[in-house]
Amino acid sequence: MFREHLKKELNNIKNSGLYRTLKVKDGKFIDFSSNDYLCLSKHPEILNAVKNGLRYGSGSTGSRLTSGNINHEKLEEKIAEFKETERALVYSSGYATNVGVISALCKKGDLILSDKLNHASIIDGCRLSRADVLIYEHCNISHLLNLIEENWRKYEEGNLFIITDGVFSMDGDVAPIKELKKIADEFNAVLIVDDAHGTGVLGNGKGTLKHFNIKPSDNIVQVGTLSKAVGGLGGFVCGVEEVIDYLINTSRSFIYSTALPPHVVEGCIKAFEIIEKGEVVKNLQNKINIANKIFKKYKYINCGHITPIFPFIFGEKTMSLAQHLIDNNIFCVGIRYPTVPKGSERIRVSINIGHKKEDFILLCEKINDFLIDDKK
Ligand SMILES: Cc1ncc(COP(=O)(O)O)c(C=O)c1O
Incomplete structure (x- = not known):
């Protein structure tokens, strides 16, 4: 009875497109999903x-x-x-x-x-x-x-x-x-x-x-x-x-x-x-400045950020874009309702001091590829 009830509830979640699964970041990824902004988890x-x-x-x-x-x-x-x-x-x-x-x-x-x-x-x-x-x-x-x-x-x-x-x-x-x-x-x-x-x-x-x-x-x-x-x-x-x-x-x-x-x-x-000591924090601010310039140039953000969290808002496309990025060895999480309001589904890009300028460019290029394919 209980099991059947849960199956039904899970089906409702699936039918409304809100089913969640756990993902393991195995293999080599450029990771834009973590909150380890200062890379201290491996210091x-x-x-x-x-x-x-x-x-x-x-x-x-x-x-x-x-x-x-x-x-x-x-x-x-x-x-x-x-x-x-x-x-x-x-x-x-x-x-x-x-x-x-x-x-x-x-x-x-x-x-x-x-x-x-x-x-x-x-x-x-x-x-x-x-x-x-x-x-x-x-x-x-x-x-x-x-x-x-x-x-x-x-x-x-x-x-x-x-x-x-x-x-x-x-x-x-x-x-x-x-x-x-x-x-x-x-x-x-x-x-x-x-x-x-x-x-x-x-x-x-x-x-x-x-x-x-x-x-x-x-x-x-x-x-x-x-x-x-x-x-x-x-x-x-x-x-x-x-x-x-x-x-x-x-x-x-x-x-x-x-x-x-x-x-x-x-x-x-x-x-x-x-x-x-301050050095890691300065490093992060420097990376945030670089990311701002690149993300603005690609028009994924329209105002400057002072924190390492960049929401790239794509609405309904978000989850398939997130999968496209994973297929290209870029790990980004797609965030959707109910975590954020409907219509503001987004890729939450979080940057850290380990990222290079080239990583930011690659991310933008891969998103561009997806958007061009999506229009065809
Ligand atoms: C604003 C905010 N407060 C609290 C928490 C919870 O912190 P923790 O992950 O350490 O439980 C989070 C984590 O996502 C958060 O973003």
């Missing part, structure tokens, strides 16, 4: 740190509040110093961080204002919190203000939260953090910024706040991941002492989940040391 010094970290064992053996608190506080001190906040707390993934932070800090009776294009983990955190949620149009400050002005009186003082990605994962654009912070101050709201794609990229690697020269303050909570530019695994939150203490005591995905393996922690500490 020799980090691999060495990971190897040394194995002296603690292959796993952490328990939650942070039981047997699993090994070298994690060392990483948290590093992150807090790096982000210039009072404290930081590490979770087992960026997803677990958003879900655990939002559902602990926001409650029934609160109001969350959330950007329309926020990541799925933010959406899930909002749902779990049982707070009221209003969605404002993407990066649209006047829509956000309208929503707040219409609604804030219904809530008690201090029950307002504004949540945004720092850098949006599918578009690579940057949230208007200065304006959001101003609104948060005006309405006594808390601003939660998920800097999963800003950390290691913007503001000399320190993230979106630094990019806008905004100092961490009592009403800002920063979330991030260790799995993208940092090249490892895990997530983190940073902010004032009381936020971190409160999360240690109430955040369910922190309390009831096994801590990160200690060798992963050692690798992440080394990664922050490398990012701090």
Whole structure:
């Protein structure tokens, strides 16, 4: 019965063209799919740190509040110093961080204002919190203000939260953090910024706040991941002492989940040391500039980007284009509904410091070939 039911559901997914399968990147590919923007996942010094970290064992053996608190506080001190906040707390993934932070800090009776294009983990955190949620149009400050002005009186003082990605994962654009912070101050709201794609990229690697020269303050909570530019695994939150203490005591995905393996922690500490030196971040900005010029010349983007994420929007053609690129040894992921709105299906091109100018040109040429064939 159950099996038949699932088969039927799967057929519905297939019939609507939304069936997903797992792909292995075997063979030699030029990879434009990964979030390893600084190529740190294979950095020799980090691999060495990971190897040394194995002296603690292959796993952490328990939650942070039981047997699993090994070298994690060392990483948290590093992150807090790096982000210039009072404290930081590490979770087992960026997803677990958003879900655990939002559902602990926001409650029934609160109001969350959330950007329309926020990541799925933010959406899930909002749902779990049982707070009221209003969605404002993407990066649209006047829509956000309208929503707040219409609604804030219904809530008690201090029950307002504004949540945004720092850098949006599918578009690579940057949230208007200065304006959001101003609104948060005006309405006594808390601003939660998920800097999963800003950390290691913007503001000399320190993230979106630094990019806008905004100092961490009592009403800002920063979330991030260790799995993208940092090249490892895990997530983190940073902010004032009381936020971190409160999360240690109430955040369910922190309390009831096994801590990160200690060798992963050692690798992440080394990664922050490398990012701090600045060279890899400068390299990335240089590659972003080169990519901008080439992608604009081929007309796959129409405005300059300051992050390594470039959406090439092709709509319905996207998935067959992605397959064409794979057939040509270029690995790009096609992103479609429901991850992005219908009509804005895209190839999400993410670049890293290992790419060469020729790789960007080859990608554009292969897309051109596909589009010419498609027209015939
Ligand atoms: C904006 C954003 N937040 C959170 C996450 C989740 O991070 P992780 O992959 O470490 O679970 C992602 C990952 O795709 C993301 O893009």
